[in-house]
Amino acid sequence: IDHMRNVLSEPEQSGEQYYSMSTPGLVSLLELEFKFISNMNDYANALEQKLQVLRSALNAMDVERAKAQLDKMQYVSNPINSFSLIRRLHRDWKKWQVYMEQPLGKEQMAFFEQHRHNLPTDKDMSAVADAIHRIQTTYFLEASDMASGLLNGKQYNTSWNALDIYTVGKNLYNTGKYKDAIKWLIEAIEWLKRHQLPAPLGLQMTTVQLDYAQSLIQLEQYSDALELLQSLHIDESSDPEMLGLKNKTDEIIRNLYQLVSTSPNTINNNSTTSSPSSYLLGCRGKFPAHPKLYCKYNKTTTPFLRLAPLKMEVLSLDPYMTLYHDVISLREATEIKELATPILRPTTVDRNGSNVVSKVRTAKGVWFADDYKEVIQRINERIADMTGFNLTNSEKIQVISYGVGGHYGVHGDYFEGQADSNLLHDNRIATVLFYLNDVEQGGATVFPRIKRHVLPRLGDALLWYNLLPSGEPDLRTRHAACPVIVGSKWIFTKWIRVKEQFRIRPCHRD
Numbered sequence: 001i002d003h004m005r006n007v008l009s010e011p012e013q014s015g016e017q018y019y020s021m022s023t024p025g026l027v028s029l030l031e032l033e034f035k036f037i038s039n040m041n042d043y044a045n046a047l048e049q050k051l052q053v054l055r056s057a058l059n060a061m062d063v064e065r066a067k068a069q070l071d072k073m074q075y076v077s078n079p080i081n082s083f084s085l086i087r088r089l090h091r092d093w094k095k096w097q098v099y100m101e102q103p104l105g106k107e108q109m110a111f112f113e114q115h116r117h118n119l120p121t122d123k124d125m126s127a128v129a130d131a132i133h134r135i136q137t138t139y140f141l142e143a144s145d146m147a148s149g150l151l152n153g154k155q156y157n158t159s160w161n162a163l164d165i166y167t168v169g170k171n172l173y174n175t176g177k178y179k180d181a182i183k184w185l186i187e188a189i190e191w192l193k194r195h196q197l198p199a200p201l202g203l204q205m206t207t208v209q210l211d212y213a214q215s216l217i218q219l220e221q222y223s224d225a226l227e228l229l230q231s232l233h234i235d236e237s238s239d240p241e242m243l244g245l246k247n248k249t250d251e252i253i254r255n256l257y258q259l260v261s262t263s264p265n266t267i268n269n270n271s272t273t274s275s276p277s278s279y280l281l282g283c284r285g286k287f288p289a290h291p292k293l294y295c296k297y298n299k300t301t302t303p304f305l306r307l308a309p310l311k312m313e314v315l316s317l318d319p320y321m322t323l324y325h326d327v328i329s330l331r332e333a334t335e336i337k338e339l340a341t342p343i344l345r346p347t348t349v350d351r352n353g354s355n356v357v358s359k360v361r362t363a364k365g366v367w368f369a370d371d372y373k374e375v376i377q378r379i380n381e382r383i384a385d386m387t388g389f390n391l392t393n394s395e396k397i398q399v400i401s402y403g404v405g406g407h408y409g410v411h412g413d414y415f416e417g418q419a420d421s422n423l424l425h426d427n428r429i430a431t432v433l434f435y436l437n438d439v440e441q442g443g444a445t446v447f448p449r450i451k452r453h454v455l456p457r458l459g460d461a462l463l464w465y466n467l468l469p470s471g472e473p474d475l476r477t478r479h480a481a482c483p484v485i486v487g488s489k490w491i492f493t494k495w496i497r498v499k500e501q502f503r504i505r506p507c508h509r510d
């Protein structure tokens with residue numbers, strides 16, 4: 001994660017939706033699903049109508065048939081009946097054939113086609129499965145708890161079916177995380193033992209069990225895998241899919257006999273429970289309580305503060321870090337979120353000089369020029385008052401919305417190493433990070449090296465200095481955004497550049 005920096009230029013436009021990366025994108029996806037539901041409802045109604053026509057015709061036919069069955073000869077000897085019989089078979093049954101053949105739900109099928117391009121892609125699917133796993137590992141959650149809607153100790157009124165559970169497991173399997181995959185695959189098997197999926201969505205128990213066995217094989221637990229596979233009763237008589245699974249299983253078993261005889265079960269001792277990193281401790285809220293420093297009204301940074309002092313809490317003296325309270329109002333926060341929502345794009349990180357969408361930063365964002373709207377102007381003025389810095393030639397405000405498991409791995413906001421020399425010479429002296437809402441669970445900003453942990457709270461703003469007095473990056477300010485568990489996290493940041501501060505900043509001997 002080292003050397004990941006925030007970038008300056010606009011992220012490139014792309015056809016990808018990156019649905020899981022922000023909550024507004026997810027809302028549009030939910031609205032799309034509502035349309036799919038009503039489309040399916042239209043289809044069911046059309047089916048029902050057809051069914052009703054057939055049923056009521058059948059009812060009338062049944063009455064006639066009952067009459068005729070009593071004495072067929074007598075029935076046809078009546079010209080009223082015989083005429084009708086001939087006429088029906090001459091014409092009506094051809095009409096019924098046409099009616100029954102008529103394709104149903106053409107319109108609804110067209111709807112499917114029309115929306116095909118809006119559906120999440122394989123990339124979306126693996127991104128959100130990764131996000132789930134990120135939440136799981138960061139907060140040390142059990143697969144079974146998550147699947148039943150128990151998140152970090154809080155029970156939510158929701159749960160997963162076997163397909164959800166299996167998809168997470170399969171994604172882990174595909175990325176080589178076999179041990180974690182197994183936990184989910186077992187959960188999926190348990191679900192399938194107890195419930196049923198709608199037939200067209202079918203997920204075969206055998207499919208899941210085979211993936212489970214394959215994971216065991218990857219972990220070199222050959223005899224466990226063999227035992228599991230031998231216990232499977234695959235009924236291949238019915239369909240070709242099962243026959244395929246049966247053949248696959250037999251082949252794996254043949255190979256396993258070989259393996260088991262040469263190398264029995266590896267004793268799986270590699271569960272070295274290494275102690276969690278400082279980052280993980282921070283995200284889990286396990287940093288030691290730091291000595292309460294002090295809170296005060298800041299009336300002095302700029303003359304304006306004498307009129308409107310700001311509530312300020314000092315979190316750390318060295319490096320200096322303060323948390324301001326109530327520096328933006330709910331109304332301002334709402335306005336900013338609304339301005340940003342329609343124009344959010346995936347955020348990027350810098351990799352060797354180019355901006356790339358990356359797993360270490362899963363969020364969407366947008367940059368607002370200083371004069372974009374009155375509210376942006378006003379907030380820039382407030383930042384100048386809070387910090388006392390000259391914001392000329394500083395960066396635009398960047399508004400960021402985090403989605404499912406949205407996070408930003410440990411990084412420094414300063415430029416370093418191979419960065420462009422212009423950037424190195426006008427480095428980011430300070431960061432101001434505003435929180436636009438509370439987050440129900442997760443989403444803390446953590447500073448692993450100085451063991452500070454800040455929970456998002458509407459109206460709060462965190463201010464810290466990224467550079468040492470010498471102008472060199474202060475590595476102690478490396479920080480991260482922990483994955484959001486529940487809630488939608490919105491922030492905006494202002495990166496303040498150093499060059500313009502030459503009149504303000506006192507000289508230092510070093």
Ligand SMILES: O=C(O)CCC(=O)C(=O)O
Nearest residue numbers: 006444445480481491493
């Ligand atoms: O969202 C956060 O808590 C931190 C964001 C951050 O570090 C950044 O955008 O540079």
Ligand SMILES: [Fe+2]
Nearest residue numbers: 411412413479
């Ligand atoms: Fe940052």
